Amino acid sequence: MTTVYDCSVPDERADGLRAAASAVRGGRSVVLPTDTVYGIGCDAFSQGAVTALLATKGRGPDMPVGVLVGSWSTIDGLVLSVPEHARTLVEAFWPGDLSIVLPHAPSLQWDLGRTGGTVMLRMPLHPVALELLRDVGPMAVSSANRSGRPAAASAAEAVEQFGDEVPVYLDGGPVGEPVPSTIVDLTGAEPRLLREGAVARSAVAEALGVEVLAD
Numbered sequence: 001m002t003t004v005y006d007c008s009v010p011d012e013r014a015d016g017l018r019a020a021a022s023a024v025r026g027g028r029s030v031v032l033p034t035d036t037v038y039g040i041g042c043d044a045f046s047q048g049a050v051t052a053l054l055a056t057k058g059r060g061p062d063m064p065v066g067v068l069v070g071s072w073s074t075i076d077g078l079v080l081s082v083p084e085h086a087r088t089l090v091e092a093f094w095p096g097d098l099s100i101v102l103p104h105a106p107s108l109q110w111d112l113g114r115t116g117g118t119v120m121l122r123m124p125l126h127p128v129a130l131e132l133l134r135d136v137g138p139m140a141v142s143s144a145n146r147s148g149r150p151a152a153a154s155a156a157e158a159v160e161q162f163g164d165e166v167p168v169y170l171d172g173g174p175v176g177e178p179v180p181s182t183i184v185d186l187t188g189a190e191p192r193l194l195r196e197g198a199v200a201r202s203a204v205a206e207a208l209g210v211e212v213l214a215d
Contacts, residue, residue: 004155004169007033007128013170017132020168024136029053029165031144031158032132033172034068035125036097036181036198037151038158040166041068041141047111050140054113056165058147064113065140066099066120070133075121078138080105085186085208092207095125097198101185112140118187128172143180153178184212 005016020030027049029042040056042049044067054060069075072090075082080103089100104110104119112119124130133139143151144158152158155171182199185192193201193214205212 002159002164002167002169004159004171007170007172013128016168016170017128017135020132020170021135023168024049024132024139027052028167029056030132030168030170031152031155031162031166032129032141032170033126033155033175034129034141035095035175037153037175037178038144038155039068039129039141040144040158040162041139043136044112044138044140045108045110050110050112053140053142056162057142057145061111061113064115064120065142066122067112067138068129068133068141069121069123069138070130072123074123074138075102078105078108078119078121079103083186085191085210088208089184089186089204090123093199094123095130096123097125097179097181098122098204099181099183101183101187101194103187110140120183122181126172128170132170151178151180 005012007013023030024043027046042053099120099122101120145151146161154174155169180197182197183194185194191212193212
């Protein structure tokens with residue numbers, strides 16, 4: 001059974017967040033609003049949940065899933081180390097629409113797809129997403145869409161694509177023009193822009209004070 005919770009109504013938002021947290025802890029996916037597009041997310045540390053999420057989207061492990069966090073400090077336990085450039089970008093753009101790629105901590109038991117030992121991290125600027133993340137911890141989150149279709153900009157668009165395959169939809173209202181996050185790879189000697197989205201390459205370079213290479 002699928003339930004859509006209107007998060008503009010306080011009681012419904014509270015019920016929805018409880019239902020979403022229960023679903024995530026039970027190894028299922030939920031749809032949640034973010035500051036870029038709607039996302040489909042699950043427990044980042046449940047291999048079965050991540051596999052099911054990818055199957056719902058209709059894609060394989062060759063397109064790995066990023067991880068959303070609810071606080072700056074969470075990343076310290078997820079990556080091998082947090083370099084100065086990463087701290088700078090976190091302070092400048094988090095919470096917000098910038099994703100950072102770093103080597104993940106080798107001790108972590110997770111399988112987000114074929115990541116090559118890295119993880120893409122972001123802290124979204126959306127109160128509903130942050131409240132859920134602070135309750136359940138890091139979530140593997142991908143854009144809420146079937147592979148090859150546009151990312152959902154509203155809960156209704158996500159329902160139209162996923163239907164009963166997702167038990168809980170948190171409706172945070174439309175996100176407006178769906179723009180993906182900017183992705184910066186910090187795994188090499190120099191910062192590299194993998195995707196220019198909501199944050200301009202020039203803004204990233206200005207924050208870091210160095211040139212940002214582009215693919």
